[in-house]
Each structure stands twice: as C-alpha cells, then as structure tokens.
Amino acid sequence: MTGFDEAGFSNPVQPAPGFAVLNDSPIGEGGNEDLLESTVTAGNLAELILASRGAAPFTVAIDAGWGMGKSSLLRRLDTALRGDPAVSTVWFNAWTSERAGAVEGLIKSVLLSFDRNVLRRAVRGTLRRTHVVGALRAASLVASSFFGLGQVVDSVWRALAVDGKSRNEIKTVVRDMALAWLAKGGGGTGQRLLVVFVDDLDRCSDQRIFEVCEAIKLYLDVPGIVFVLACDQAVLWRAVGNDRVSDGVRYLEKIIQVSYPIPPPSSALARNLVDGYVQRSGTAHLFDDSMKTLLIERTGRNPRRIKRLINSFVLEHHLGRGGNELGAENLVKIILLRHFYPEFYNMVINSAEGDMAARFLDYHDFREHVRHDTEPDPARQERLFAATGVKSPKPDASKAELSECLEEVTQELPVSFPELARDKEFIALLRSLPLGTAQWRRLRQPLVADSSPYSGYPVGRTPRRTDTFAGMRVLWIDDEPDGPGYLMDDLRAGGARVEAVTNRDEAIEILPRLRPTALVSDIRRGDDPQAGFTDLRYLRERGLYHGPAFFYTGQVTPARLAQAEELDADGVTTDPGEVRAWLTGLAAAG
The missing domain is CATH 3.40.50.2300 (Response regulator)
Known part of the structure; x- marks a missing residue:
C-alpha cells in the first residue's frame, strides 16, 4: 500500500488492516443482512394487503426520511407478496426513469405486467375506437400485435397518447385490461392482484412527483391494482402543494389510503445494526460502547448515515493522506468529533487561543467539582483560571463562592461549553484522545494537509469572480x-x-x-x-x-x-x- 507523508508526497507504508467499505444496497443485496427485523414488518404489511385485495385499487405509502430503510422494506415486502401465486409485482423507479415521461413510464410498467392475450384483446378493443385512434394508428396497432409484448405496449401508448381526446381513453383501456386479467384468475385461492412498487419518488422534481400522482389517480385507479410508494410524505406534501403543506396533505389524501411511517429503530435494534456494520467493515475493535452510543444517537438512528460515517473512516484510513501516524484508534475518534461536533472540531484545529480541547476538560473538571463535590485537579484548575483571566477561588471558598466563580469562568469560555459538558458521550470521546502529547498536536491539525476551514471554494483554486460585493x-x-x-x-x-x-x-x-x-x-x-x-x-x-x-x-x-x-x-x-x-x-x- 502507498500512503502520504506530511508534505503530501507518496510514501510506501505497511498495508492497512482489512477495513472494508459498506455498500448502500437494500437488504438481501450485496451481502446486507436484515439487522432491523424488517422482514417481520414486511410480512405483516403483506398480510394486510392480501387480506384487503378485494378493496383494490388502493395506495399504500411507506413513509420515512432519507436513509431510513424504505427500499429495504419494499424489497422484503415484494418477497413476501410473491409467495402468493395469485400476486404479480412490478417495480417503477420514479427517479432513475426521469428520461421518459412519468405518466408514460408508469403506465407502460403496468401494461407490461399483463399477458400477451390480454394486450391483444386490448388492441382489438382499441381498434373499435378508430374515431379516437385514427386509421393510420389503427394500422400500426394491427402490425405490432404480431410482435413482442414491449412493441404492443409501445404501440398502444402511441395510439392513445397523441392528444387530449385520445388520452381520455387511457383509463378505459387500462381498466378493460385489468378486468380481463382478473377474470383469468390466479394460481392460488385468492383473486389476482398486481402490486406496483414505486421507489425514490421523493428524490424527483416537484413536477415529476405531481405527474406520478396524477398517473396513479387519473389512469391507473382500476380494479386489481395496489400501489406501494416509498417516499418521505413531507417532501410530497410540499411538491404537490406548491410549498403549501396543508394543500399538499389534502391532495395526497385522495391518492394514498394507507400510510405506514417507519419508526426509528429501538435502542436494541440500533445497537444490533451498528454491531453488524462494524463487524462487516472490520472496525469492531475500534468502537467501544460509548462510541457506538454516540454513533447511534447523533445520526438519529439513521442506517445510511451510520454507514456513511464508518465509510468516511475506512476511506481516510486507506488513503492515509495526513492520517497514517495518527493510528486507526485515534483517527476514528477524530472523524466522530468532526462529524458530530463540527463547531468544536473547527475550534480545536483553527483556534489561535490555545488547546481548546484541553481547556474544555479543565472547565468540565472544575464544573464537576462545584456541582457534584468531586475532587479537583489543581493543575487543571490553575490552567483554567490562567486562560480565562478569572481570579482563582480560595482553598476554603464556600459553595456559593465557587458557584459564582464558575459563572465568571463560563462567561469567558465558548458559549457551547455548558451544553457540551452535559454530553456524556462527547466527554468520553474527548477523554479518550491523547491530549498533551506530540500525537495530539498532530491530531489538532486538519486531516488533509493545507486544507482550508472555509468551504466557499476548493483549496488552491482561485475564487470565482462575481459582483456579489461590488462597491464594498x-x-x-x-x-x-x-x-x-x-x-x-x-x-x-x-x-x-x-x-x-x-x-x-x-x-x-x-x-x-x-x-x-x-x-x-x-x-x-x-x-x-x-x-x-x-x-x-x-x-x-x-x-x-x-x-x-x-x-x-x-x-x-x-x-x-x-x-x-x-x-x-x-x-x-x-x-x-x-x-x-x-x-x-x-x-x-x-
């Protein structure tokens, strides 16, 4: 393996331990295990959908924010539903299908789920509406019916999507197809059901979101079809309501009949998730219980955020730019500090007013002495009062005098210190770093040599010329x-x-x-x-x-x-x- 020295030049080093990047694939893909028991939830949802198949059409929303496992739950739900021979499933990714129109892409996905005979009967039914499709398009339909399923679907779409008059026939044609498909019966004891999974809808533009919702309501609201949307409903509300959330809520109430909000994982499940991630990434020996708790709570128990933070460490350690001499144990702690306490981290590496990490621990030591009668550290106390310019209390100072002294010290320290002093995980993380050593002086430097604390433009590049400050x-x-x-x-x-x-x-x-x-x-x-x-x-x-x-x-x-x-x-x-x-x-x- 090749690393980098402090000046940024390449330098052969010993191979790093076997740390591995975690992928972002749903459960069941890329070796990802079901660490959050989503298979059980998917099974319960599948039972509800199957028991309600007679009520179709209806739409179910799997509601959660970015990175909370919507796609994984959809994959598990798909597997559970396909256990019934009468159920067919189809997927439509609203985000990756941006090149085609939303209405066209979604309707074609549904039509392709019907068998050839159903489609051919639809072609014959459409031909009887020559007043709608026109003679030339009718001839095209006849020719296409002898070819593959995809060509038949494309021809049906071209015949019906030319103008407003013919588009009015789309729902009728789709409804006739759905009824014919249902009439054939399924391979199980229940009636046939087509479940359409729509993923990544909340990643799309506002117009795209609106088009998909319109397609579901205007053209595909037909018997035998259930839609399952993976989305952050708050995003959808703003999109379809033109940033008026109340309008968006009322609009979506006409489309979504059932909503399942994915809850944050419990403490036990979140710990199981982190344990699984650190095992797979090869970093288990670097995370103690306190660090795992920090990782869980500071990410909002979000699986994707947890993965990304672990991957940040794996990447920086492997590249080794400026971090080789820190050691993996310290590097992972610095990355936690940088991600979860960015203001404090920037203060530590940028402040010209001394070692702010050591100053915080000096403050915390005195605060604990005043509030909880712990044994003070004289050296820490001396450093604290010298740095703040506050007069040190007398050895026999009363509780009231010590409290007054603490308030004076607090006034001379960063405004974030009192809140940080209540954060047990932060304190444990900071105490685990090698303060006061040569290694700590290296840790106080930015991880990337010559990096700028200002993110307005990349380091080493001339700022882009504008007129933002013209005349100032x-x-x-x-x-x-x-x-x-x-x-x-x-x-x-x-x-x-x-x-x-x-x-x-x-x-x-x-x-x-x-x-x-x-x-x-x-x-x-x-x-x-x-x-x-x-x-x-x-x-x-x-x-x-x-x-x-x-x-x-x-x-x-x-x-x-x-x-x-x-x-x-x-x-x-x-x-x-x-x-x-x-x-x-x-x-x-x-």
Whole structure:
C-alpha cells in the first residue's frame, strides 16, 4: 500500500488492516443482512394487503426520511407478496426513469405486467375506437400485435397518447385490461392482484412527483391494482402543494389510503445494526460502547448515515493522506468529533487561543467539582483560571463562592461549553484522545494537509469572480492577516476592495483614504485578550468609524458577545462562512 507523508508526497507504508467499505444496497443485496427485523414488518404489511385485495385499487405509502430503510422494506415486502401465486409485482423507479415521461413510464410498467392475450384483446378493443385512434394508428396497432409484448405496449401508448381526446381513453383501456386479467384468475385461492412498487419518488422534481400522482389517480385507479410508494410524505406534501403543506396533505389524501411511517429503530435494534456494520467493515475493535452510543444517537438512528460515517473512516484510513501516524484508534475518534461536533472540531484545529480541547476538560473538571463535590485537579484548575483571566477561588471558598466563580469562568469560555459538558458521550470521546502529547498536536491539525476551514471554494483554486460585493470597502484588522487570507481573496473576487492591517495605528492611517463600508477585526492579539474591542471603542469614541463591525475570532464567549453588543458591533463568530453571509447581506442592502 502507498500512503502520504506530511508534505503530501507518496510514501510506501505497511498495508492497512482489512477495513472494508459498506455498500448502500437494500437488504438481501450485496451481502446486507436484515439487522432491523424488517422482514417481520414486511410480512405483516403483506398480510394486510392480501387480506384487503378485494378493496383494490388502493395506495399504500411507506413513509420515512432519507436513509431510513424504505427500499429495504419494499424489497422484503415484494418477497413476501410473491409467495402468493395469485400476486404479480412490478417495480417503477420514479427517479432513475426521469428520461421518459412519468405518466408514460408508469403506465407502460403496468401494461407490461399483463399477458400477451390480454394486450391483444386490448388492441382489438382499441381498434373499435378508430374515431379516437385514427386509421393510420389503427394500422400500426394491427402490425405490432404480431410482435413482442414491449412493441404492443409501445404501440398502444402511441395510439392513445397523441392528444387530449385520445388520452381520455387511457383509463378505459387500462381498466378493460385489468378486468380481463382478473377474470383469468390466479394460481392460488385468492383473486389476482398486481402490486406496483414505486421507489425514490421523493428524490424527483416537484413536477415529476405531481405527474406520478396524477398517473396513479387519473389512469391507473382500476380494479386489481395496489400501489406501494416509498417516499418521505413531507417532501410530497410540499411538491404537490406548491410549498403549501396543508394543500399538499389534502391532495395526497385522495391518492394514498394507507400510510405506514417507519419508526426509528429501538435502542436494541440500533445497537444490533451498528454491531453488524462494524463487524462487516472490520472496525469492531475500534468502537467501544460509548462510541457506538454516540454513533447511534447523533445520526438519529439513521442506517445510511451510520454507514456513511464508518465509510468516511475506512476511506481516510486507506488513503492515509495526513492520517497514517495518527493510528486507526485515534483517527476514528477524530472523524466522530468532526462529524458530530463540527463547531468544536473547527475550534480545536483553527483556534489561535490555545488547546481548546484541553481547556474544555479543565472547565468540565472544575464544573464537576462545584456541582457534584468531586475532587479537583489543581493543575487543571490553575490552567483554567490562567486562560480565562478569572481570579482563582480560595482553598476554603464556600459553595456559593465557587458557584459564582464558575459563572465568571463560563462567561469567558465558548458559549457551547455548558451544553457540551452535559454530553456524556462527547466527554468520553474527548477523554479518550491523547491530549498533551506530540500525537495530539498532530491530531489538532486538519486531516488533509493545507486544507482550508472555509468551504466557499476548493483549496488552491482561485475564487470565482462575481459582483456579489461590488462597491464594498472592507477594513480588516488582524495581527496574523494570512489566517483569514482565503476569505479576503473571496471578497476581492466578489468585487470588494479589502485592505488588511495588523493594528490600530495602521487602521487609523488608512481610514480616511479607504472610507470602509464594513470593518472586520480579530479580538485577541499577542498578550492582549481585548485588543479588538479596545480598538473599536477607540474608533467609535473619536468619531473615526461608526459603520458595521464584525469580529472574527477563535472563540465566541458570553462575555465577548456582551462586549460586542455594548460597542454596537454587528456580530461575533468563529465561522468564516458566517462572516461572508453577513457581508453578503450588507452588500445586498446597499
């Protein structure tokens, strides 16, 4: 196997363990087992459909969001139904059949399910309607009836789909075919039934969704046919209701008679699913119970999301770009951190204000001491108060004094810390990383060398030129201007004039010439944790600048938010995308 060194050059390495990517095929395909017991659910649904065959036509919706196993359940349901000799099934994938018209594709799928004799009788019946199909199309039908089933279906469609008048005959022709097919009887004790599975409807365009629904209601609402739709009904409601959900609900009530919402798997089934996935991918030894719980709950128990996260690890470990020296055990934890706690992950790898992971654990240690009387770690406590600038409590401090001290510390730390301190899986994940080691310093770097934390355009590529920021003049104050350089380049490509300075004196010198429409500043510079606030206050008080101001910094704390509001600043963020969004809104407002 070939890996990559820190500079990105190829480097032969020992072959990686036998990790394997998980496929996205439904249950029963590609070696996928039924880890969620969907076969039982499918059997129960099949019993309901078979017991209700006398009520056909009707439509059943298998309702769930993306990745929750709709296609797998449909495959299991198909298998269960085909156990009855009187049942025929046909599949129509609304998404992959986009090239043909929805009405045409769906109706042809149904017609192809009828046998040759039924179709030929339909041809003769259609011929008797020459006032509808016309003499030339009638001749074409006669000729096609001597050929294969597909050609007969194509000819019937061409004869009936020319104009509105002939299209009115489609339902009559399909109904006659269905009645003739039913009259022949099935191979079992019950009456014949045709079950049409429509998959991936919610992936289609709004127009496509509407066309499929119209085809079911206007042309295929005939005896002996049951439709089973795999869809996210919320998507369908918006599509057919033109974003008015209530209208969409009322419309679909006329088409869908039975709806089965797939519930999220139980805790036991979700654990069984994850156990099966990590076994098949060869990663079982890397996931402890806490990590499995994190994987289950943070994905919303969504099977496809769980697969994708495991596959992310397998891919990055196999490619080895920048991650070989981390070890599989640490790499999988970093990927969990990146996927489930992206804001914290970005803070860890981008913050110039120290090791934020270690700072969080220092905060959590003190918080537990104050709230639950745990034994404090003196070294952690000393680091925490030195970093926040809060006076350390006395050794004999009372409970009330410690609580007050905790509140002061919290004001100087990222706003996300209190919520994260209540997340047991997050804390366990963070504690399992090798903090304070050389390996941890490597872990704090982006997984891909020279990657940019800003996703506005690919690393190494010149931003696309637009007029998004045309006419804007931005003054950027940062003692390390190369840090946000990618964002400045993006603004310039959008038509803005951006001037970067490193301190207040340089800003004062350039203000009269630039006359900025927006100011962006860092907060901490060197040993001064308040430099950005001090500068803006100075400029405001002396009437040098009164326009919009934004702070782009390594961490957002309650104290910083309060200070920004006091200075009439417009925002504080660690997210470059948010800075861009603010400036985009400012440019649009003129």
